[in-house]
Amino acid sequence: MHAPSIARSSRVDEAESRGMPVVALESTVIAQGLPWPENLETARAMEAAVREAGAEPSTIAVLDGEVRLGLTPDELLEIAAAAATRSAPVAGARPWAKANRRDLSAIVGAGGCAATTVSATLWIARRAGLLPGVMATGGLGGVHREAGATFDISTDLDELARADGMLVVCSGMKSILDLPATLEALETRGVPVVGYRTSELPGFVARTSGLALEHRVDSADEAARVVLAHRALGLPGAVVLVQPVPEADAIDPGLLARAIDGALTEAHRRGISGKMLTPFLLGAVRDATGGLSLRANRSLLVANARLAGEVALAMAGVRGDR
Ligand code: PSU
Ligand code: MN
16 A cells, blocks of 8 residues: 555645645534535535635545545535435445544555544644644534443543644534533543633533533634643643534524433434444434524534634734724
């Protein structure tokens, strides 16, 4: 086999040579997190939001064994279409795996295709030296509700603990998780969780979770200063910036809690566990909320991409005219 390579798209390459800040975007949310065709529309809207903020998006995935930073419009379409063919496989279509950091060697070694989760995306962006070291997503993985028995704890948490100096912009953790346990696990790992215009951990597709945060910022400049201080102190691990879903698209926390309970019961009944648990629960919550959670998920992903672009600009010392 050829030496594994990490390749940039021409747009990312060009942005870097012009000194433009780049924002890494994950691809699991496209291939496994959202349904077709909303996933394609959302992926495009996230890239557009990063550009509107003045940065260049770098959606990350593994294509035929090659780690890619930045996808062409056709490649983005192919990843999104993978969600459409999951239930009805199309002859000749390449299978798209869900790769966390653990899976990268096996996928690359076999020359396969995979969408990357937060842990894999974070690792690739850091390894490739994308500057200024910012990524955006919807909700982090974390401690699952029965982790005491199943040991199902997302590798996102351990990767956040080692992704020195990176910034991850998100809307908290997916609400299907045990949120208090996930916050504790992040504290144990020394990962700061900073509220963006909130003093409460956002509840992913709901604005609130009932869990207080100790740290808060109210502008992109303030967020940038936190990340730069983290780096200047030589502290290990990433900083997590959490932004609530835009108000107009937020889900009522009570409705969400009921939908999650139903989804968990159904997952039990069907014996679903491991890597497919998160996509299953997200889909079941979508169905139970009549698509409201899909609208909220899309909205928060685009808002987080935009905020990541703004903080990336502030970190690079470039001020927009906002
Ligand atoms: N955020 C979303 N939808 C998603 C995910 C995040 O809005 O589907 C993905 C991310 O890629 C995250 C992953 O890293 O789910 C966590 O999966 P697991 O619980 O299997 O580690
Ligand atoms: Mn898991």
